[in-house]
Amino acid sequence: MLTEAQEQKAVAQYLDYTGLLWCHVPNGGKRNKIIAANLKREGAKAGVPDILIFEPVHKFVGTAIELKIQKGGRLSEPQKEWLQALQDRNWCTRVCNGADYAIQVIKELYGV
Numbered sequence: 001m002l003t004e005a006q007e008q009k010a011v012a013q014y015l016d017y018t019g020l021l022w023c024h025v026p027n028g029g030k031r032n033k034i035i036a037a038n039l040k041r042e043g044a045k046a047g048v049p050d051i052l053i054f055e056p057v058h059k060f061v062g063t064a065i066e067l068k069i070q071k072g073g074r075l076s077e078p079q080k081e082w083l084q085a086l087q088d089r090n091w092c093t094r095v096c097n098g099a100d101y102a103i104q105v106i107k108e109l110y111g112v
Helices: 004-018 033-041 077-088 099-110
Strands: 022-024 051-053 063-068 092-097
Touching: 004 022, 004 051, 004 063, 004 099, 051 099, 063 077, 063 099, 077 092, 092 099
Parallel strands: 063 092
Antiparallel strands: 022 051, 051 063
């Protein structure tokens, strides 16, 4: 089974291939307290989805994907709150367990 970082790399490679305007928000990982405090002061927010696609799709202004490992990944409360806040602002949101599923979702939404 792949780690979440390995899953993310696979999705990143695919998204780069598609030409869609997107970014990864690297909120995860362990950081020392000084770096974490600096990131927070710079505007880092807990729970922001892993992948933001800045391309309209259907009636939505963009797509936010929270990527989890294939089995066992669960949403935190801040992640749930961010996904809901983005939905309220007309974003398409998805929780995808594994790179294969995330890529399938992107293909279905954007036809790429």
